[in-house]
Amino acid sequence: MATETYTVTGMTCSHCVNSVSAEIGRLPGVTAVQVELASGAVTVTSNEPLDEAAVAAAVDEAGYELAR
Structure with a gap:
């Protein structure tokens, strides 16, 4: 597990x-x-570490922005 x-x-x-x-x-x-x-904090738990670009794309699809 990765968080x-x-x-x-x-x-x-x-x-x-x-x-x-x-x-x-x-x-x-x-x-x-x-x-x-x-706070805008989003905690994601997954089976394996996620690619940050994939998370950023998902957030963008929702209409928001991942802070870098």
């Missing part, structure tokens, strides 16, 4: 949280996604 925390910018409501969670949750191997709206 990584990312920061996502632009989220303002529960719909944002749901969109980001859903898109990241579709990545292969992801087993859990926890989003903290106030």
